[in-house]
Amino acid sequence: MSASDNEPREIDAHSGQATTGHEWDGVKELDTPLPRWWLYIFYATIVAAVIYWVLMPAWPLVNGYTKGVLNYSDRRIVMENVGALETARAADYARLRDASFDDIIADQSLQEFALAAGEAAFGDNCATCHGAGGAGAPGYPSLADNVWIWGGTLADIEHTITVGVRSGHPQARFSQMPAFGRDGLLAPRQIADVTEYVLSLSEARRRAAPDAAAAARGAIVYAEQCAICHGANAAGDRAQGAPSLVDDIWLYGGSREEVRRQIETGRGGVMPNWDRRFDPGLIRALAVYVYAQGGGEPDAPAPASSATETPAGE
Amino acid sequence: MDAMTSRTLPDDSHRIDVEAVNTPAARKLYKKRVQIYPKLVHGRFRAIKWAAMTVLLGIYYLTPWIRWDRPGAAPDQAVLVDFEGRRFYFFFIELWPQEVYYITGLLILAALGLFLVTALFGRVWCGYACPQTVWTDLYIHVERLIEGDRSARIRLDKAPWTLGKAARKLAKHGLWLLIAAATGGAWVFYFGDAPTLFREIFTGQASPTIYLFVGVFTFTTYTLAGAMREQVCTYMCPWPRIQAALIDNDALSVTYRADRGEPRGAHKKGTSWEGRGDCIDCNQCVAACPQGIDIRMGDQLECINCALCIDACDAVMRRIDRPIGLIAYDSPANVARRRRGERPKVRLVRPRTILYAVLLVAVAALMLTQLVNRQLLSLDVVRDRSPPFVRLADGSVRNNYLIKVINMAPAARTLALRVEGAPHADLASFAHETRDGAILVSARADAVTTLRVHVTAQRGAAAGPRDIAFVLRDPQTGEAIAESPSVFVGGGP
Numbered sequence: 001m002s003a004s005d006n007e008p009r010e011i012d013a014h015s016g017q018a019t020t021g022h023e024w025d026g027v028k029e030l031d032t033p034l035p036r037w038w039l040y041i042f043y044a045t046i047v048a049a050v051i052y053w054v055l056m057p058a059w060p061l062v063n064g065y066t067k068g069v070l071n072y073s074d075r076r077i078v079m080e081n082v083g084a085l086e087t088a089r090a091a092d093y094a095r096l097r098d099a100s101f102d103d104i105i106a107d108q109s110l111q112e113f114a115l116a117a118g119e120a121a122f123g124d125n126c127a128t129c130h131g132a133g134g135a136g137a138p139g140y141p142s143l144a145d146n147v148w149i150w151g152g153t154l155a156d157i158e159h160t161i162t163v164g165v166r167s168g169h170p171q172a173r174f175s176q177m178p179a180f181g182r183d184g185l186l187a188p189r190q191i192a193d194v195t196e197y198v199l200s201l202s203e204a205r206r207r208a209a210p211d212a213a214a215a216a217r218g219a220i221v222y223a224e225q226c227a228i229c230h231g232a233n234a235a236g237d238r239a240q241g242a243p244s245l246v247d248d249i250w251l252y253g254g255s256r257e258e259v260r261r262q263i264e265t266g267r268g269g270v271m272p273n274w275d276r277r278f279d280p281g282l283i284r285a286l287a288v289y290v291y292a293q294g295g296g297e298p299d300a301p302a303p304a305s306s307a308t309e310t311p312a313g314e
Numbered sequence: 315m316d317a318m319t320s321r322t323l324p325d326d327s328h329r330i331d332v333e334a335v336n337t338p339a340a341r342k343l344y345k346k347r348v349q350i351y352p353k354l355v356h357g358r359f360r361a362i363k364w365a366a367m368t369v370l371l372g373i374y375y376l377t378p379w380i381r382w383d384r385p386g387a388a389p390d391q392a393v394l395v396d397f398e399g400r401r402f403y404f405f406f407i408e409l410w411p412q413e414v415y416y417i418t419g420l421l422i423l424a425a426l427g428l429f430l431v432t433a434l435f436g437r438v439w440c441g442y443a444c445p446q447t448v449w450t451d452l453y454i455h456v457e458r459l460i461e462g463d464r465s466a467r468i469r470l471d472k473a474p475w476t477l478g479k480a481a482r483k484l485a486k487h488g489l490w491l492l493i494a495a496a497t498g499g500a501w502v503f504y505f506g507d508a509p510t511l512f513r514e515i516f517t518g519q520a521s522p523t524i525y526l527f528v529g530v531f532t533f534t535t536y537t538l539a540g541a542m543r544e545q546v547c548t549y550m551c552p553w554p555r556i557q558a559a560l561i562d563n564d565a566l567s568v569t570y571r572a573d574r575g576e577p578r579g580a581h582k583k584g585t586s587w588e589g590r591g592d593c594i595d596c597n598q599c600v601a602a603c604p605q606g607i608d609i610r611m612g613d614q615l616e617c618i619n620c621a622l623c624i625d626a627c628d629a630v631m632r633r634i635d636r637p638i639g640l641i642a643y644d645s646p647a648n649v650a651r652r653r654r655g656e657r658p659k660v661r662l663v664r665p666r667t668i669l670y671a672v673l674l675v676a677v678a679a680l681m682l683t684q685l686v687n688r689q690l691l692s693l694d695v696v697r698d699r700s701p702p703f704v705r706l707a708d709g710s711v712r713n714n715y716l717i718k719v720i721n722m723a724p725a726a727r728t729l730a731l732r733v734e735g736a737p738h739a740d741l742a743s744f745a746h747e748t749r750d751g752a753i754l755v756s757a758r759a760d761a762v763t764t765l766r767v768h769v770t771a772q773r774g775a776a777a778g779p780r781d782i783a784f785v786l787r788d789p790q791t792g793e794a795i796a797e798s799p800s801v802f803v804g805g806g807p
Binding site for chain 2: 019039105108111112115131132133134135136142146147162205210244247248290291293295296
């Protein structure tokens with residue numbers, strides 16, 4: 001560095017340390033050596049880095065990277081761990097798949113496994129639309145209440161998860177409400193009348209105060225156009241996926257404006273058929289979890305349950 | 315000159331050529347260690363120390379092997395910290411993680427106990443019971459067995475390297491490492507089934523964590539007891555600093571009775587004791603000291619009060635026919651009293667010791683009451699917050715709750731769960747039957763049983779939160795066993 005390699009170096013009188021020979025306006029720099037312990041650790045890290053290059057994946061190449069002689073791969077380890085986890089859980093899922101719902105409810109440990117697995121899968125896949133805890137949102141039915149479009153027994157829920165709604169699955173739950181307004185099936189005046197009638201059917205009348213004369217006119221339109229699916233008593237029909245209109249639970253909102261818009265447009269949402277992605281055991285766990293949110297219906301001779309007897313997942 | 319000659323010459327030539335390496339004058343912020351060669355002494359306190367070492371090491375090494383029969387799948391180890399199962403077992407006591415305050419209470423008790431004994435008898439903890447002292451004592455004992463006593467060890471260290479010296483050093487360090495490994499090994503036995511772990515460790519099947527901890531404790535034991543010794547007390551330990559606040563003039567501690575010993579000087583047999591003190595300046599007390607101090611310089615933070623200097627001095631006093639106790643458990647107040655010509659007295663009962671004792675008894679009583687009245691069954695309620703409430707088809711409002719019945723008893727128990735404080739509210743659970751407004755819960759033994767319940771209030775329930783309580787009752791007697799408050803959120807009209 002300095003040209004004074006051969007000359008005796010200047011010693012700083014105050015500290016007794018050699019200087020570097022550099023001088024700035026009379027200020028000289030002491031040539032304090034690096035602490036040995038620091039220097040040796042520094043050398044050791046260099047050696048360690050070279051060893052690391054040899055052993056571990058290190059250098060990027062044009063079409064990949066150096067693999068290292070240990071052939072270490074985080075991705076492979078993760079896949080192995082995931083595989084091991086799946087193998088470890090396979091037995092529990094098999095138990096779940098083969099057990100009847102009564103068995104699952106009766107067996108405390110199986111029930112807890114189903115609820116835990118269901119909760120995790122629900123949070124990852126279902127809560128996006130149905131909300132945490134199955135709270136629901138406009139257009140996405142609440143799974144925590146006791147109102148079901150396609151049935152609320154465990155078997156019904158399992159079948160709905162398996163085949164989906166309007167999903168394209170051959171067995172999918174399917175219903176289609178006509179767009180009475182958009183397609184010109186009803187005149188705006190008639191739609192307004194039916195709206196008043198629908199609002200007068202449930203506790204919604206306390207909010208909306210429907211016009212009695214309009215409702216009376218609407219009742220006639222209802223009988224002609226709507227009763228075929230929603231029923232003459234407006235209690236809905238699960239076989240057709242037609243919701244009840246006499247409770248105050250609304251998929252697309254219960255205000256006058258919202259009800260009218262639904263009659264005009266006849267919206268219907270899509271739920272994927274989860275048999276594409278989930279093991280039947282996990283679908284059963286999800287059904288138990290949804291059921292346990294509180295709205296589940298006890299097993300009854302439900303009309304939809306006959307369809308669920310066929311093993312899902314093809 | 316050394317131990318051998320001093321023992322053979324009866325009275326006038328005891329003087330050992332030794333200097334205290336650890337003195338206030340020589341103390342810097344850090345000083346490179348000077349090797350200390352403590353000389354073996356015999357006497358009352360050495361005997362107490364041997365006994366304390368045997369008992370304490372015995373407790374440490376053997377406790378994990380004590381078996382204790384417990385019902386069910388609970389482990390049969392008497393003392394076990396089970397991290398995996400989240401339990402702490404101590405003979406008949408089984409603690410759950412939420413009861414960790416017992417450990418806090420135990421630590422408070424230990425601290426108060428330490429305060430009390432320190433105020434009474436000085437640093438007896440340091441001198442007899444501290445692991446640093448016990449293991450150092452053991453290491454010095456091993457060193458002495460292999461390399462001989464003080465003078466032999468000094469000679470060996472000064473001697474040039476020979477095969478014999480290397481063999482001795484190798485044997486010593488080997489034995490030290492063996493003790494260190496056993497110490498680390500015994501530590502991990504407190505955290506797992508000892509016989510299983512023992513087999514796993516030697517067959518290479520134990521987890522890396524086990525080997526890591528054995529390694530760490532082997533390293534620390536070997537380093538702290540083998541190489542650092544008194545430096546741990548002088549530089550690393552906070553206790554020597556704290557003790558100054560706990561010791562007063564009446565606290566007993568290892569004291570050189572300067573009033574009796576001074577003026578000191580070499581003594582020839584047959585000469586008069588008139589006009590001089592009893593200390594013959596033989597330095598036996600310095601040679602015996604494992605901390606490398608001279609007790610005659612007074613109380614100092616390096617002194618661990620191991621009392622080995624008392625044994626060393628008493629032996630000399632007996633040989634020169636003077637009363638023993640030139641160095642003894644005594645207090646600075648007594649030294650001053652004797653100087654004034656008053657009679658010394660031991661004042662164990664002082665405001666400070668009374669305070670510590672009262673606190674100790676109070677905390678111990680509190681903990682014992684707590685332990686005896688410990689509730690083995692408790693209830694925890696977590697209200698679902700998403701959704702905050704659910705409106706049902708008939709307009710009624712439902713809230714969901716996660717109920718955790720914590721049964722710490724070794725037997726299962728059936729209890730009736732009821733919601734109280736909410737008239738016209740129904741309790742239901744998807745997996746349980748509700749009878750007369752109550753759900754029968756079977757709380758599994760030594761486990762947390764969870765169940766989801768739904769509370770439904772009829773239409774018209776007031777909006778806003780209402781205070782309710784979940785109560786677990788004995789189904790037969792109706793006695794309330796556990797209760798947990800919660801709220802019910804109504805949706806309003």
